[in-house]
Amino acid sequence: MEKNAIHQYSRRQHFGKCKRIFNYRLTRARRYVEFVFGILANKWRIFHRPLDIDKTIAVWTVKACTITTTQLYKGQRGFKQ
Helix, strand or coil: CCCCCCCCCCCCCCCCHHHHHHHHHHHHHHHHHHHHHHHHHHHCHHHHCCCCCCHHHHHHHHHHHHHHHHHHHHHCCCCCC
């Protein structure tokens, strides 16, 4: 994980409404990313193990799989955007 990644606020402390909203949105975004990555992992075997490649190549690999998966779903009958 990047050293400058965003971390949610601790549950032990009482924060205002703004920080509670931030926690809610951050958690929701993480769940959404994990869900989408799970779809990619089920579709593409390459994501079942750690990628032993350069970071830029890994980014391009994920982008290529995402675009290809999107195109495959668009080709299916009944797909709605």
